[in-house]
Amino acid sequence: xxxxxxxxxxxxxxxxxxxxxxxxxxxxxxxxxxxxxxxxxxxxxxxxxxxxxxxxxxxxxxxxxxxxxxxxxxxxxxxxxxxxxxxxxxxxxxxxxxxxxxxxxxxxxxxxxxxxxxxxxxxxxxxxxxxxxxxxxxxxxxxxxxxxxxxxxxxxxxxxxxxxxxxxxxxxxxxxxxxxxxxxxxxxxxxxxxxxxxxxxxxxxxxxxxxxxxxxxxxxxxxxxxxxxxxxxxxxxxxxxxxxxxxxxxxxxxxxxxxxx
Numbered sequence: 208x209x210x211x212x213x214x215x216x217x218x219x220x221x222x223x224x225x226x227x228x229x230x231x232x233x234x235x236x237x238x239x240x241x242x243x244x245x246x247x248x249x250x251x252x253x254x255x256x257x258x259x260x261x262x263x264x265x266x267x268x269x270x271x272x273x274x275x276x277x278x279x280x281x282x283x284x285x286x287x288x289x290x291x292x293x294x295x296x297x298x299x300x301x302x303x304x305x306x307x308x309x310x311x312x313x314x315x316x317x318x319x320x321x322x323x324x325x326x327x328x329x330x331x332x333x334x335x336x337x338x339x340x341x342x343x344x345x346x347x348x349x350x351x352x353x354x355x356x357x358x359x360x361x362x363x364x365x366x367x368x369x370x371x372x373x374x375x376x377x378x379x380x381x382x383x384x385x386x387x388x389x390x391x392x393x394x395x396x397x398x399x400x401x402x403x404x405x406x407x408x409x410x411x412x413x414x415x416x417x418x419x420x421x422x423x424x425x426x427x428x429x430x431x432x433x434x435x436x437x438x439x440x441x442x443x444x445x446x447x448x449x450x451x452x453x454x455x456x457x458x459x460x461x462x463x464x465x466x467x468x
Contacts, residue, residue: 239296239338245288247340251450252349255337258453261461262333266326270318272464273325280329284336292339293332300331343368345444352444365424372420377413384408 242248247255265276284293297304304324311320341349347364351357 239335240292241342242288242292242339245340247287247289247336250340250453251444251446252337252341252345253353253444253446254450254454255341256349258457259334259337261457262336263330264461265464266329268464270322270325273322273329276464277325277329280332284332287336287340289335289339293335296331296335297328300327304328338367348442348444361428369420373413373417376416377409380409380412380416 262280265273265280268276281290281293284290304327307327308320308324311323343364346367347360350360350363355363
C-alpha cells in the first residue's frame with residue numbers, strides 16, 4: 208500500500224483505544240478525526256471507498272433487513288475502533304433526526320419513522336469509514352488509481368484537507384475575538400442584533416485568510432509542476448490479499464442481503 212500512515216491529529220487530542228466511543232478532548236475543532244489505531248487504517252483506500260458506497264447503498268433495504276444490517280454495521284465499526292467517530296457524527300445531527308422521527312411517526316407511522324431514521328444515520332456514518340482512516344494524500348492517490356485526472360484528484364484532496372483546516376481556523380478566530388471582547392454569546396432577544404454585528408469580526412478574517420491560503424496553495428502547486436503533462440505519482444497503491452478478501456466479502460454480504468429470500 209506504500210502510503211504514509213502518519214496521522215495528523217488535532218492539537219491536544221487524546222486517544223483512548225480501550226473505549227471505542229470516546230473521542231477525547233480538543234477534537235471538536237475537526238469535522239472528523241483520523242483514527243490511527245483502526246485496523247482499516249492499513250486497508251487500501253479503494254477498498255474503503257467501496258465499503259462506504261455499499262453502506263450507503265444499504266439504505267434501499269427493507270426495514271427488517273435494514274435493522275439487521277445496522278446492527279452488523281455497529282459491531283463492525285466498534286471492531287474497527289470507529290464507534291466513537293460514528294457516534295460523534297450522528298450526535299451532530301441528533302436534533303434533525305429527532306424532529307424527522309416525530310414528524311414521520313405522526314404523519315405515517317412508527318415503522319416508517321424508524322426506517323427513515325436508520326437510513327439517515329447510515330448515510331451520515333457511511334463515509335466515516337473512509338475519511339477517519341484515510342489521509343488527503345492517500346485520497347488523491349486512490350482517485351488517480353481509479354482513473355481520475357490528476358487535476359481533479361488534486362483539487363478534491365485539497366478540498367478534503369481544507370475543510371478541516373477552515374473549521375480549525377474558524378475556532379481560532381472565534382477564540383481570538385472573544386479574548387478581545389468582539390464576540391459575546393447571545394443571552395436573549397436583546398443581544399441578537401449585537402451578535403449579528405459581531406459576525407463581521409469573524410467573517411472578514413476568515414475570508415482574508417481563506418483567500419490567502421488559496422493563493423499560497425496555487426503558487427506552490429504550479430511551482431512544483433502542477434500543470435506538467437507528464438506527471439507520474441511517486442508512490443502507488445497495490446491491492447494485497449487482505450484487501451481483495453475484504454472487498455469480495457463485503458460484495459458477497461450485500462448480494463445476500465439484497466437477493467436472498
